[in-house]
Amino acid sequence: MENPDLTEQINALAVRVQQLEDHAAIVRLISAYGPAADRSDGAAIRQLFSEDGTYELEGWSFDHQSMEQTVQTDLHARYVLAGSAHVMSLPHIRLMGDRAVAINYSQVFVSEGDHWLVDRCAANRWELVRTTDGWRISRRVNRLLNGSDASVQLLADGEG
């Protein structure tokens, strides 16, 4: 027994639910980065990226092979020793089927005396891809917001 009209309605709903789930999965990936960084869990960070994923961090560049080194730099060691929070802001997400782009900010707060300093403040562009294991980061670019054109341009890429 078939009911084309109801089937069509259910399918249309399923597409909308899938988009909401895609959005939630991407938020989940981005919100996982900070805790993984602050507990120096390089393996967890690697798992957020696709096999050919890259991370262009201002001053460094990492691929799937070298991704664990993101939490092995001298700067990172100083952060964690002092006490740090890698905070990812609310992402602005644009879904395009099996691809997506998200724009947000990140700050690294570092303990110093009885306060925390904002030691890094950056613009981030996240390129995301749906894989057989779910959504993964295919490319992250992070540029310090120090007045450079490059950092401002990164914020312009949210809409295509």
Added chain:
Amino acid sequence: MENPDLTEQINALAVRVQQLEDHAAIVRLISAYGPAADRSDGAAIRQLFSEDGTYELEGWSFDHQSMEQTVQTDLHARYVLAGSAHVMSLPHIRLMGDRAVAINYSQVFVSEGDHWLVDRCAANRWELVRTTDGWRISRRVNRLLNGSDASVQLLADGEG
């Protein structure tokens, strides 16, 4: 062929999906503000607001006509020249059909030497409306959290 029970179930689900989409659309509006501000894109900011939308920023007031001036003040020029991040926190959203209210915080981080200072920290009330073009901001009020009653009261408006 009709199946009132299944149709009813589908309609009930569609209402719930619509509410989740409304929530996501509002998050999308709010998360678009910061990148638009930091790349000084006044036209993009104007598009976030409805035709009769207003923005009461502590120290200034803008309407649809003057909205692009939000990124043309001397203060804004200094921010962008130094390097800045207008960061919107997780909004607390209350949906009421075709209207909504969201409460959140905003910080402006500004580059100074090798750190970033928190140059502004404010409470925000966002009033939102569903238009034929989707959700838009009908009114945003922003008050510096400097101990004033007005700023604290703004935070009380999330529940009605």
Added chain:
Amino acid sequence: MENPDLTEQINALAVRVQQLEDHAAIVRLISAYGPAADRSDGAAIRQLFSEDGTYELEGWSFDHQSMEQTVQTDLHARYVLAGSAHVMSLPHIRLMGDRAVAINYSQVFVSEGDHWLVDRCAANRWELVRTTDGWRISRRVNRLLNGSDASVQLLADGEG
């Protein structure tokens, strides 16, 4: 009249919608905390917790009975007098049926002169439970990110 196949599809969709709603409800709880704290609304904070809910704030411990005291400490009074923002970052949420765990960061920005200082920066673990009144916080643990093992370990608990 029955249509097992359509009913099955609708039920499967309903489960997915419920999970998205659970996620949204938890975000809503967490995003309500900051505004309630900054307007010193202890009753509102208590309502975010379940009847047996506890809050282990670095330096203090509260239960349902004493929860309103979270906004009655001397430290809190100084914050609100100066002007403060209790900002909750994007939570990383893991749903497990009627239970959930969320990991995020919190900062307390406090007005001082013409800037705001980051007076507290902490890791947070939120344990959540579905009650007959909706989702509530059953336990929140907050530890200052000052380089202590305990604060870093809190960030590791997001995945089980």
